Every structure is written in structure tokens, then in C-alpha cells.
Amino acid sequence: MENIIEVKALAKVFANQTALESVDFCVKKGEIFGFLGPSGSGKTTTIKILTGQLNPTNGEATVFGEPVSNLKKSSFRKRFGVLTDNSGLYGRLSIYDNLKLYCDLYDVPLSKINEVLDGVNLIAEKSKKVSLLSKGMTQRVVLARALLHEPELLFLDEPTSALDPVNTRHIYEGLRALNAKGTTIFLSTHDMHEAETLCDRIAFLDKGKIQLLDTPKKLKRNYSDSTITVELINDEKVVLPAGTEGAEQLFELMKDNQVVTVHSNEPTLGDIFVQVTGRKLA
Ligand SMILES: Nc1ncnc2c1ncn2[C@@H]1O[C@H](COP(=O)(O)OP(=O)(O)OP(=O)(O)O)[C@@H](O)[C@H]1O
CATH class of the missing domain: 3.40.50.300 (P-loop containing nucleotide triphosphate hydrolases)
Incomplete structure (x- = not known):
């Protein structure tokens, strides 16, 4: 590719x-x-x-x-389009007028404005001045602007x-x-x-x-330890090892109708990040 x-x-x-x-x-x-x-x-x-x-x-x-x-x-x-924290919007103009300026700059038909505003859930607010918007709304306007010219x-x-x-x-x-x-x-x-x-x-x-x-x-997959967690009918949770030993233990538990759920113990991306870098992401 x-x-x-x-x-x-x-x-x-x-x-x-x-x-x-x-x-x-x-x-x-x-x-x-x-x-x-x-x-x-x-x-x-x-x-x-x-x-x-x-x-x-x-x-x-x-x-x-x-x-x-x-x-x-x-x-x-x-x-290309860029969305960063540096909004570059005109606070005194409405959402619509900010996007209109961008359309002129990028030769985008004005009909596209409603389409992108719909995509970021801002159609009803399009006449609002940007200076009056919350941080999250401003972020959505910036995203709408980045999407205008596809x-x-x-x-x-x-x-x-x-x-x-x-x-x-x-x-x-x-x-x-x-x-x-x-x-x-x-x-x-x-x-x-x-x-x-x-x-x-x-x-x-x-x-x-x-x-x-x-x-x-x-x-x-690469960072999984291949163990599984089995939840039992008495609410206990047991972790079984990979391979024959774990399979045999699971077989015994299932034979006795003890098993409620079985989950593979996949690490989260956060766990992997800590494992690789020695520190947390956020
Ligand atoms: N203009 C600058 N002058 C001096 N140091 C800078 C400048 N811009 C960034 N840095 C430093 O470079 C490092 C990387 O900063 P950067 O903003 O790229 O990190 P980031 O991963 O985007 O962080 P965050 O998730 O907090 O936005 C930081 O230590 C920052 O202080």
C-alpha cells in the first residue's frame, strides 16, 4: 500500500x-x-x-x-486539513460565517456547510457567535472546518x-x-x-x-499472557494458565457445571504502554 x-x-x-x-x-x-x-x-x-x-x-x-x-x-x-488546539476562529463572527470564509478560501460550495455542521451536531447553533461557545462546541467547529474541503x-x-x-x-x-x-x-x-x-x-x-x-x-496478542479468567457460580474468579494444564482445569470446572463466564486476559493498550515505557499514558 x-x-x-x-x-x-x-x-x-x-x-x-x-x-x-x-x-x-x-x-x-x-x-x-x-x-x-x-x-x-x-x-x-x-x-x-x-x-x-x-x-x-x-x-x-x-x-x-x-x-x-x-x-x-x-x-x-x-x-490536507489540520485540527489543533489553536482554533484560529473569528470570535466576533458566527459559526456559519467562520465556515463561509473558509469555503471562499478553499473553493468549497456553501452548501457543504450544513452537511459538515450536521456531522458535528451543530446545525441548531450555526448563527451563534464563536466567542460565546463552550470549549467543546469550539472544538466541534474547528473539526467542521477541517472537514469542509474533504x-x-x-x-x-x-x-x-x-x-x-x-x-x-x-x-x-x-x-x-x-x-x-x-x-x-x-x-x-x-x-x-x-x-x-x-x-x-x-x-x-x-x-x-x-x-x-x-x-x-x-x-x-503479542503482549497477552494467554491466561484466562473463569467466573464460577459461587461468584469466585479463577485465573487459569495457558496450555494443557489450564485446559484440564477448565474441563473439570465445566464438567461440574461450575462455570458462568470465560474471558481471555488481554492487556489494554494502557497496560502495554506501561510495560513498554515504564510509565502511564496520561
Ligand atoms: N516552541 C517551543 N519551545 C520550547 N519547547 C517546546 C516548544 N514546543 C514544544 N516544546 C516542548 O517540546 C516537548 C513536546 O511538546 P509537544 O507539545 O509536542 O507534546 P505533546 O505530546 O503534544 O503534549 P500534549 O499531549 O500535552 O499536548 C515538550 O517538552 C514541550 O515543552
Whole structure:
């Protein structure tokens, strides 16, 4: 599958702070790629480099096969969208008028505005001034703006951090629909559940490097201890080992009608992160 982003030995050092030491990864066209890391691990810095807002200190990064330094050219501007915490909205204008400005800039028909507002559950609020919106609503407007021109590649920096569960679910549905239409999504988050729900592959960023990169399924399989937990009719829970010994014990329990449920003991992505990096995600 074609790579839409390629990053090799990427480094970023601020005056007295190494944000990225040596980062390597590729994002395949069409996937939702999760970029997981604790606060301060360099997720936003990576997005800024990949969108041409910040120059790397060392290493290479290409997007659409072009060095990231070329992304400032207007021919690339329409091909990607970015959602960061820096909203860039006009507080004195309404939601609708903010999006209208963006439509003019990106040659998007105005009819698209209602479609994206519907997708982020904001149709009823479209005449409200942006300065009067809550943080979560503002976040949804910024997402709507990023979706307006249906970019080939969308960068999302913690897109649901200020949202309640209902709106979060709404956003997930919107992102899945956009991805199904062909948009590749680069999603930075420290929410493991979000990563697991949405992402085809996940990279763990810590200490300036990618510590692990794989599909959620393979990560869990590789870090599973293969034990199972059996819940018994007397409410007791027993953990059985993998292999013949566990199978024999389970057989005996089942023969005596003692078993209520059987669960494989898969680690969560959070457990794996702690195992690999020695610290928690959030
Ligand atoms: N302009 C800057 N000048 C100096 N240091 C910076 C600058 N931008 C980021 N840093 C530092 O680089 C490191 C990585 O920051 P970054 O914002 O990329 O992390 P993050 O993973 O996005 O964190 P969070 O999840 O909290 O948003 C941090 O230690 C931060 O303090």
C-alpha cells in the first residue's frame, strides 16, 4: 500500500529541550493512524513539522511524497486539513460565517456547510457567535472546518479532549465516514480507548522515539499472557494458565457445571504502554 507520510530519523530540539530524538514511521494511504504518547512526548511537535508549521532539526519527513518544506505551497494546502488546539476562529463572527470564509478560501460550495455542521451536531447553533461557545462546541467547529474541503489527509491533535461522550461518539462516526470516503487520518491522542476504537495502526511515542507500532489487535496478542479468567457460580474468579494444564482445569470446572463466564486476559493498550515505557499514558 502506498505511503502518504514517511518519517525518517526525525528530530526536533528546542533551545534547551529535545522534543523528538529520532522518530521513524510511515502512514499508509487510507488508514487511520494513531499517534499515542503522554503529555509532552512530542505529538503536537510532530504534527507541526508534518504540516509545514515547524522545521525539523534533523531527519526527513515527506507528505504526499514531497518534503514537508514544500507543504506551504498553495497547491498542497487543499490536500490536507489540520485540527489543533489553536482554533484560529473569528470570535466576533458566527459559526456559519467562520465556515463561509473558509469555503471562499478553499473553493468549497456553501452548501457543504450544513452537511459538515450536521456531522458535528451543530446545525441548531450555526448563527451563534464563536466567542460565546463552550470549549467543546469550539472544538466541534474547528473539526467542521477541517472537514469542509474533504482533504486527502487530515491531522487531528486530540480531537475529542473537550467533548462529552455523546459528541465524542458523533465525532467518531463523522471520522469513520470521512475515512470510508478515502481520507487518511493521522490522529494524535493520549486516549487509549479512542485509539483502539478508531485506529488501524497505533504508534507509541515516548522519550523522543517510536517505542512500538502495530495494529491494536497484534499489540494485544503479542503482549497477552494467554491466561484466562473463569467466573464460577459461587461468584469466585479463577485465573487459569495457558496450555494443557489450564485446559484440564477448565474441563473439570465445566464438567461440574461450575462455570458462568470465560474471558481471555488481554492487556489494554494502557497496560502495554506501561510495560513498554515504564510509565502511564496520561
Ligand atoms: N516552541 C517551543 N519551545 C520550547 N519547547 C517546546 C516548544 N514546543 C514544544 N516544546 C516542548 O517540546 C516537548 C513536546 O511538546 P509537544 O507539545 O509536542 O507534546 P505533546 O505530546 O503534544 O503534549 P500534549 O499531549 O500535552 O499536548 C515538550 O517538552 C514541550 O515543552
